[in-house]
Structure formats: C-alpha cells, structure tokens
Amino acid sequence: MPSHTFVLNGRPVTVDAPDDMPLLWVLRDKLGVTGPKYGCGVGVCRACTSHLDGAEFQPCTVAVKDCAGRRVTTIEGLADGEVLHPVQEAWLECDVAQCGFCQPGQIMTAVALLRRTPAPTDADIDQIQNICRCGTYPRIREAIKRAAAAGPAGR
Amino acid sequence: MKGQAISTSTPDRASVGRRRFLTYLLAAPTLTVATRLAAPPATAAAATAPDPAPAPAPAPAVGALPGLPGVPDVVDLGDALILAGLPTAHLLVLEVTAAGRVVLHLPRAEVGQGLTTAVAMLVAEELDARLEDVDVPLSDARPDLLFNQLTGGSNSVRSLYDPVRAVAAAARARLVTAAARRWDLPAGSLRTEDTAVLAPDGRRAGFGSLAVAAAAVTVPAVPATPKPPGQQRLVGTPTGRIDARDIVTGRARYAGDLAVPGAVPTVVARPPTINGGVQSFDASAARGMPGVLAVVPLPGGGGVAVLAETFDQALKARDALQVSWRPGPLADLSDAGIRSRLRAANLPFLVPPLLTLHVDAEFDFAFVSHAPMEVLTAVADVRPDRAELWFSSQSPIVAQQAVAAELGLPQDAVTVHVVRGGGSFGRRLFFDAALEAAQVSRAAGRPVKLMWTRNDDMRHGRMRPAGHHRIRATHALGQVLTYEHRVATVRTDFRHGLGEALTAAGFAVQAGGLSLSQGFFLLTEKNPYQLGVTTQLLAEVPLDMPTGSWRSVYSGTVRVADEIMMDEIARTLGQDPVAFRRARLGSASARAVLDTVAAEGRWGRPMPAGHAQGVGFHEEHRSCAAYLVEIDATDPAQPRVTRAVIAADVGRAVNPRGLEAQLTGALIDGISVILQAGNHIDRGAVREGSFADFRYARQQHSPPVVEVHLMPPSGPPGGAGELGVPAASAAVANAYARATGRSPRSFPITF
16 A cells, blocks of 8 residues: 655654545544544535645545645644644634534634735635534634734734 | 432422422532432423413504414423423432532533533532533433433523522532531531632632532531522623634544544445435445445445445445445425425415405425534444444434344443534434444444445435425404414424423323324414414425424424515505514513614615615524524625624523524524525435535625624523524515515525
8 A cells, every 4th residue: 555654733644545545534544633524525515624735725635645745734733732823712712613513624714814815804704615504604704803803923 | 420329318409490409419439419300290380380481471562463372382392391301310410520520411412502511601600610620521321311311492401400500509518518517617607619618717628629528418508509690600691612622623522533442434325316225236346445344234225334444445435336226215206296295285274365355475495404514423333232322412312222122232231422413403313323333333243433424414314394385364454363374394203202202291292183293383383473363284294205303493484484474464564574573572572682683783774776684583492583684685696694683582591602603503594594505306316415506605695794682681591592593584585575576485595
C-alpha cells in the first residue's frame, strides 16, 4: 500500500493508504482525527472543511495522494495549545453552536474567509456554503464580524 | 447508576410548585440523592388543575366570536408525557464526587437543543455551585424509567424543572448539614457559594470535601426546598453552552467519533426505491476488494452491509456489489398520485358554501427530510449473551426493547449508551441504524460502527409526511362565524413509545376509532383564535414509507395554513392582519408577543416594491411566539428574508440565550420549508440525494438582521424547542404573499 507523508496540525505524519482514498477517511479512520465530520461525502455540506496549506478545502473530496508534502490543518490544530484562535473565541462569545456537528467546518471556513478578507461584508459572509441544519447562521455572521473587529492578531 | 438500596432516611417533602417530590439518599460512597414523585395524582385533572398555565380566557375583544376551548387548553401533549413519567422511581440521580464535581445523570437526549446546559444551570442554581463544576452526562437506557426517557414534544425543561431543582436542593441541604456537624455550628448559620459551604467566621469547605460525610446525612438540618424564583441568580441569565469549548475545538464526540475497540466501519447498500429489497446479490467482487472484512445481508432483506477497515473501502466495496433489487411498494406512485389520494381522503366540510360569505383555500405541503447534520450512526457490539450499543437516541428504552427482541436477548442484557447527537428534529425518535448495527454485528460476529450515508438518509430516511389542507371560513358583518380545517396527511409513524406513554397516562388515545395519530392531533392542535364554531379534523393515508415527527409535528403545517388563512380572511374583511389577529387572541400573553413584534418590527412601515412584511403567531406547549419577517421577493423565484423580529413568552426561560438559539433555528427551518427545502417522490423513490438538491437554507438565505425579544418570567417554564417553527413558517409565507401579490398554495414555494 502506498505511503503518504504530510504535515498534520504542525507535525509530520506518514500513513499507508490507497492513493485515491479521500483525506477525510484517512484522518478519521486511520489517524483518529475526528474533528472533520462526514456530512455528505461530496463536498456539498462542508462539515469536514479544513485547511490545505492554509486555504479552505473539503477533505471528503481530496485524495490523500494530493496532500503529500503539504500542510493539513483540522479544527484540532487551530488553537495554540489551550489558547484558542480568535475565531474560536468569537464562537464562544456569541455562543454559536447548537448541536455542534457542523461547527468545526464552519469555524475553519470562517478562518479562511478572514485570511482572504479581513473585514468581510454581509455579501462576503453570504458566500459561505457550509450547511448548519440547526440554523445558527445569524450567530455565525455575528461571530465572524466580531472576530474581524478584533483585528488580525493570531490569524 | 451506582446506588440501589434506599437508605432509611426520612424523605424530604419538598413541595415544588405544582408537584411534590420525595428526595432520598442512595447508598453510595459519596453523596448521591434521588427523587421521585411524592404521591401519584389521582387523575389527570387533579395533576393539571394547580398548574398555573393559562386557562382559556374569556373573550377580551369586541368583534370576535369565541370558540370552544380546545383539548390542548385543558391538557396538552406535554402534560400527558409528564403524567406518564411521574410514577417513575429514581427519576433523577445527582451525585457529588470527592473531587467536587456535581453530576446530574440526565435521562434525555442532547441533540443541540441545549438541554444539558439548562439542566446544569438548574443544578448550579440550587446548590450554589459554579456552573463549570456541574456535569450532565446522558443516562444509558434505564427501563426503570418506563416512559420517562423520551425526549420529544418540547417537553424536557417542562418535565425536569421541578424534579431537578428538588434533587439539587436536597443535596445542598445534606452538604450544609455535613459542614455544620464538622464545624459544630448551627446549620442555619451556614451558606453556600461557589461549590462550597461557608461559615460565618469565613471557614470554607468545598462540596468535594463534604461528599463522603454528606452521604451519611439521613435527616438534613436545613430545609431542602428549592429557591423561590425571586432568589434565582443564574436561572434566567443568558448563559453559554456548557459544551461550547468542546465543540469549537473539535473534541465533542458523536457516535461516529467513538473509538470502541474493534468496531469496524460499516455501510449498507440500499435499494433505489423506498422500502424496496434485495432479490439476489453477488458479493464476490466486493469481498476481494482491499480492506473488506465481511459482507452481510440485512436479515429483513432491505439491504446488504459491507464491513471494511475504513469507510472509504466499505463504500467502494458497497458500490462493487452486484445486487438485483426488488422494487418497493410505492414503485407506481409519484407526488401527483399521492396528492390525489390526500385530496380524496380529506373529510368534507360541515358548513355548505350556500347563503354565506366565505373564504376557502387549499394548501399542499411536500415531504421534508429531517436531514440532521450527523447522519444516523450507531456502534454495536453484540455477543452471544449480551449486546452493547452507542448512538444518539430520543427513545433509548424503546430502542433497547427492540434490539433485545431482535437479538432474542433479555432486555437487561442490552446496554444502550446515549451519545450526543448532531441534530435530530425528531429523527432520533427512531433507531433504524442501531437496529441494523445490532443485526450486522451479530451476523458478522464482531463490533461494527454502522453509518448511513447522506444519500441513505435522503432516500430512505424518515420525512415529515406530505399533507393536503382544506379550510373554509364563513363570515358576516365583519365577523368570522365558522372556521373549518380539514387535514389529510400521509400517516405519521409514532411507533417510538409515544402510544404506550399516553396510554400509561390514562389517555385512551386509540379508543373510539381514533388512531394514535389522531390522539396526538387532538392533544396538540389548537387554533388560538376566536373564530366562532371551529372544527379541525385529521384524515390519514397510510403509505408504506418511512415517516416521523418533524420538529413541531402537525403544527408545522396545520398552524401555518391557519396563519395564511388569517391573512387572507383579514384581507377579505378589509382589516389589518395584525389587528385582525389581535382582536381574536384569547390570552394577554398572546397579544403581548404579537404587539411586541409589531412595535419592534415597525409593522406597516413603508417597503419598496417587491418587499413586504409578514407575521405569524403560534401557541403551544404552554408558550407562545410571534414572528415578523421582511422579505425581498423582487425576484419571486429567489426570495430572501432580510430581517426577522421574534417575540416569545415561555413562562420562564431557564437560559434565555439557549431559548434565542431555538427560536432562531426555528426561523431558519421556516425559511427552508416554506421557500425551498422539500422532497419529491418519483415512482416510489425520493428524488433528492444530498444538500445539493435538498435545499435547506444556507447563510445566503438567512436574514442579516434577527432580533429576539423574550417576555419577562410569568410562571413555570413552557416548552420551546418546536414552538417557533409554525409561526416562523407562517410569517415567511405571509410576507412572500404580500410582496408578490400571489397566494402561495403549495410548499415549498420554489420547489
């Protein structure tokens, strides 16, 4: 079985897996990294959203071989130890989550958005495609604006 | 649950509002207190009579003909479920550990509704504990609870508010007594604060240091009475979820995230049509694929399970199965045919349209998938003599019974661990994946982690049944004289223990020719307006397909149709929709929430062409809510709700922040089911396959401005989890109608 090496949450990992295995299942079933969630498997619900070289991606639709030599960051790698990322802090301040299942993906999407667009407008936020079946969208919007207002520190 | 024997202690007779609870020590190394009902009520009426919930009020307004009080005015579904649960011993168990943790074992599900946070607040309040010192784990299935482990009907806070406070107050009294003995001080001179008992001289003993001594306190030296509402400091204060940090760091664990030793990824090949089955299959190619561990047909013939080292390998092998499928029982049926059957089944009006002015309307509602973000997932480890399962469940006792029956094991040989759920909306009343996981684990002889795919969930999961509504209102001289609502739906499956619970509570719901559905309908559906002689009748069309309660159940369509009619009748009578409603609402709290959204939402403010406001109101679960939304329907095919103002009176909000979250979620549900999200049936199959075509709202459909106004506390907590859906849905429909000049009759509108 082919071997793949990439940087996962700051640490290099090597894993044996078929080339075409979506990274989501490598993370969840082989590496025990369960923050990225399965919600559809076809890149539509975006519950698995994580970062590849700092940019948003959906591990359910990206093969492990395409991650070789690159930096993969999941929700588990966002905080600096016990010090949360400002977007995570904003999520707590706004008490965004309900069931919480989509929130790792929502947070990773928001972090990527703020990297690209430090002061997003409502129209920018409207571009987010992540589904939240509990309907936390208004608090997600509020939390993104709060994190944006707090400035670029930590991002 | 550790303690079994009841100690010799004299029970504390804590009278908590409506019902009295006995609390007593359980034999355990550290303080462990349980509670049960003091004396079972003689009748339903006796139990509900002291309930200060609003009784039908006299007609306050001129110009409206009073209707008869509906059944839910006297006793509603929540009352019935509370009654069913009352006789259960060991209702709740609270422990204080030597490490100073306060642990309340919660016999309910947490699926995002915020119940664990609300219960932790109640516990922290009574004990004067820090909220962060309180844990609220979900109890395993406890058959001793009989009917008191059913999460549904917006009933959890309603049913738990009194007993949680009783058990926590009893624990506090024992902790204080233990400290008094240690310090040889009068117990009455001590106070509690920050998970500790404090003496007047400043000495302090943490609850943990008192836990062992308090376990020996049989008769507390201070009253074990919960605080009167006026002394509550935490309850009623907006509070963040206790699991928020776990969620934002990815540490929150759902069934699919559990590392149960040996449990292997498992998926099931399912037929293309609803309730179709396997005619024959060839697994030779699949068995030879990498990572595949076993291929097992489901015993019921509904599919073929594949076990593999990873879900990816299981999915690929599933796709390599050669299966010949038997078409499902509805293979000749599509939406149009279902709609015809519903129309034919609907019962006739009593009042003929002759000689009276009348407004008639008909409405159709599509099927709607529950589609929780976490697809159904269950871990099962079945051995010859026992079984252990892990999954999110609103009905774990019923699930345990069903799994035991399926496996031929005694019920107590089956352990059901209730795991936090990634959303539910009624879906986890059923335990389809758990039953399959048990079957497959037994057949394969190894533990499995069985997951439905999103496609499985859409094509074979349960749905809110499609319905057809016919309404006639007659009027004269500006007054509504009669109001008739006829509902026909595809039959809703309530076989998750509800019927047994209602029967136990003394409701002969299946007597007199009524079905269980009709019993449910009777206990929940009430038109809140005075509209003269009002009748509403349910007819059901049984179809062999998976249905189930969807957040707000019948009210999600019945009350929406009512609210659209209210706008249409008002228009016919030349009256303002808010004023028309207000004049016909029976209770002051109902009028207050309507007034609040009208004032805060600036009802009637000028709007550009293609934009409009709409209102909706709903009263249920001893609570009421009003929604005012503004919509931009400049392009009627792509409407956008731009603003929402919500008001609610739930009697008493334990956690206003959690309540706001529920009301906001209901708004997004309303936007979704009215404007865009539903399921089509094409020749016995569900057309939608994922969130790509099941168009639940995304951020771009959510209003940028949402305001929530909560009424001040006025009594015990009512229910709130489902409360907002009908009012929100109606407000969206009414705003769309006013913005476009159309009269929407079929939902979702863009479908």
